[in-house]
Amino acid sequence: MSNQFSSWPAQTNILKELTSKVRGPLTRPKQFLALLWICAACLSACDNSPAPQPQLETATLILTGGKIETVDAELGTVAALAVRDHEIIAVGSVADIDRYRGPATSVINLEGRLVVPGFIEGHGHYLSYGRAQQILDLGSLESFEEIVELVAASVDRAQPGQWIHGRGWHQEKWSSVPEPNVDGVPLNTDLNRIAPDNPVLLGHASGHAVFANEAALAAAGVDDNTPDPAGGTIVRTEHGRASGLLRESAQMLLQAAASADEAARPQAIQDAILREQVKLAGQSALRHGVTSFHDAGSNFATIDFLHKIEAEGGLPVRLYVMIGGQTIEELSVGLPTYYSPASDNDFLVVRSIKTVLDGALGSHGAWLLEPYQDINHTSGLKLLPIDDLKKIAELAISHGYQLNTHAIGTRANRETLDVYQSAFTSAGGNPHSRRWRIEHAQHIHPDDIPRFGELGVIAAIQGIHATSDGPWIAARLGANRTRLTSYRWRDLLDTGAVLNNGTDVPVEAINPILSFYSTVSRMQINGEKFFPEQAISRAEALKSYTLDNAFSAFEETGKGSITSGKLADLVVLSRDILTIPEEQIPDTVVDYTIVGGNVVYQRSQM
Numbered sequence: 001m002s003n004q005f006s007s008w009p010a011q012t013n014i015l016k017e018l019t020s021k022v023r024g025p026l027t028r029p030k031q032f033l034a035l036l037w038i039c040a041a042c043l044s045a046c047d048n049s050p051a052p053q054p055q056l057e058t059a060t061l062i063l064t065g066g067k068i069e070t071v072d073a074e075l076g077t078v079a080a081l082a083v084r085d086h087e088i089i090a091v092g093s094v095a096d097i098d099r100y101r102g103p104a105t106s107v108i109n110l111e112g113r114l115v116v117p118g119f120i121e122g123h124g125h126y127l128s129y130g131r132a133q134q135i136l137d138l139g140s141l142e143s144f145e146e147i148v149e150l151v152a153a154s155v156d157r158a159q160p161g162q163w164i165h166g167r168g169w170h171q172e173k174w175s176s177v178p179e180p181n182v183d184g185v186p187l188n189t190d191l192n193r194i195a196p197d198n199p200v201l202l203g204h205a206s207g208h209a210v211f212a213n214e215a216a217l218a219a220a221g222v223d224d225n226t227p228d229p230a231g232g233t234i235v236r237t238e239h240g241r242a243s244g245l246l247r248e249s250a251q252m253l254l255q256a257a258a259s260a261d262e263a264a265r266p267q268a269i270q271d272a273i274l275r276e277q278v279k280l281a282g283q284s285a286l287r288h289g290v291t292s293f294h295d296a297g298s299n300f301a302t303i304d305f306l307h308k309i310e311a312e313g314g315l316p317v318r319l320y321v322m323i324g325g326q327t328i329e330e331l332s333v334g335l336p337t338y339y340s341p342a343s344d345n346d347f348l349v350v351r352s353i354k355t356v357l358d359g360a361l362g363s364h365g366a367w368l369l370e371p372y373q374d375i376n377h378t379s380g381l382k383l384l385p386i387d388d389l390k391k392i393a394e395l396a397i398s399h400g401y402q403l404n405t406h407a408i409g410t411r412a413n414r415e416t417l418d419v420y421q422s423a424f425t426s427a428g429g430n431p432h433s434r435r436w437r438i439e440h441a442q443h444i445h446p447d448d449i450p451r452f453g454e455l456g457v458i459a460a461i462q463g464i465h466a467t468s469d470g471p472w473i474a475a476r477l478g479a480n481r482t483r484l485t486s487y488r489w490r491d492l493l494d495t496g497a498v499l500n501n502g503t504d505v506p507v508e509a510i511n512p513i514l515s516f517y518s519t520v521s522r523m524q525i526n527g528e529k530f531f532p533e534q535a536i537s538r539a540e541a542l543k544s545y546t547l548d549n550a551f552s553a554f555e556e557t558g559k560g561s562i563t564s565g566k567l568a569d570l571v572v573l574s575r576d577i578l579t580i581p582e583e584q585i586p587d588t589v590v591d592y593t594i595v596g597g598n599v600v601y602q603r604s605q606m
């Protein structure tokens with residue numbers, strides 16, 4: 001449909017002004033439309049002579065001749081749009097938008113291609129994503145032997161004593177089970193042989209376990225007799241030898257030692273490493289059309305650093321940073337000063353708290369209502385006392401913060417919903433206005449699914465997880481429990497929940513097109529679909545990755561749809577992911593990424 005705003009350019013400005021004045025949750029369309037109609041009626045009633053062409057605002061950038069999916073319920077699909085500086089100023093037909101063209105206007109001829117709002121990564125770890133590109137990438141390796149070879153090559157280039165870091169290994173991705181092993185993971189013998197003098201620390205793809213060699217264990221003061229810390233396991237062989245695998249909170253022992261090593265470097269070097277992480281993460285985000293990124297947990301020191309980079313104009317994508325890794329006492333002191341909601345052309349927003357209640361399913365850390373199928377003496381790990389979660393909820397309420405709790409298992413989801421519900425009840429008001437989130441929300445008891453919609457709790461899912469985790473979930477939960485509780489996106493939507501979508505990068509690749517594909521197809525890496533009746537439509541999936549992710553950060557009046565007055569964060573795709581045959585979606589690539597009206601990525605060969 002064509003855009004009614006663009007017929008009255010003067011009103012476009014009125015709309016823009018009004019929009020910016022009333023920026024707040026869910027205020028935009030209807031009342032403005034009514035106003036515009038009244039103004040337009042006045043103009044035509046009072047003026048009988050042929051109307052002089054009003055002077056149009058000149059666009060700095062025009063995208064024309066394509067299919068622009070606005071994700072705006074009232075605008076639908078249009079053919080062209082105009083941008084001035086960092087804002088969209090008009091959307092409409094090719095002819096409508098041509099009137100905004102001036103001598104200095106840049107024009108992208110879409111040649112029929114699809115434009116969508118810039119993708120918003122709904123849950124990732126920004127600096128870890130940058131860091132993942134600085135260390136060994138083990139994600140694509142298919143056996144433990146390949147990992148040992150890659151580490152050995154790295155040891156050859158390293159100084160004695162220098163730490164070797166890697167990440168992304170997953171025992172379920174290996175072609176064979178190593179022998180000997182504990183729960184499918186080998187002992188660290190081979191790593192000790194190739195790296196006797198270099199501490200080696202290899203993170204599990206889930207982020208919930210690490211694998212360390214003897215030198216790393218020694219640097220952390222961990223030996224066969226070290227007791228398991230609360231909420232974690234130092235995995236041991238049947239003879240009581242520490243195998244090198246450390247689950248959940250036990251990995252912090254190793255990370256503390258590695259961090260101490262890094263902290264001993266000169267400040268200038270540490271700073272340079274962080275700046276490179278910001279840059280590396282940004283470059284790959286933009287290459288995949290990600291223009292905004294919800295960072296799922298950074299501490300105050302990291303936020304200070306990011307503010308500094310923002311002030312220098314150095315943040316490549318817009319960050320919505322959740323506060324994480326601080327004690328309850330530190331939160332109560334810091335929350336008032338760190339509150340920084342979205343304003344205009346913002347690149348750093350802080351107004352939420354991230355907590356972690358349980359671990360991941362793959363490493364048997366997800367907290368379940370009933371024991372695991374394959375290790376039936378455990379129901380997973382509770383990583384935070386419920387009383388602490390309650391205290392954090394109270395702090396969030398009293399300081400006007402959103403609370404985003406990591407909950408993967410059925411028990412963790414239920415406990416979180418219980419804490420949220422009682423916090424909402426004691427605080428009063430409309431619980432939906434708080435927009436609290438459950439991060440991952442992977443395994444939910446059927447009784448708890450409707451509670452998301454009822455309480456207005458946002459389910460921050462990762463579409464891509466169904467593809468990579470689907471094949472082994474039943475081993476952990478059994479077939480029936482998997483069907484009843486796992487990745488119930490269709491049910492969540494149908495019972496009124498808002499879905500936030502993402503990848504948990506660097507746990508998964510950031511590519512929103514692959515995650516979109518998983519969300520609509522539920523296709524797994526083994527070529528079979530994971531309960532396809534729980535898939536959602538392409539329009540719903542696109543909305544989950546744009547407007548709903550903006551909503552879940554209180555930013556839907558400024559971004560998430562292609563609407564006049566919103567930020568010009570846009571993506572041009574090589575193919576129409578809304579109509580091509582489903583199996584072709586993964587072949588789609590990003591041709592252009594535009595942030596705040598600037599083309600920040602352009603594919604070299606189109």
Ligand SMILES: [Zn+2]
Pocket residue numbers: 123124125296504
């Ligand atoms: Zn995460």
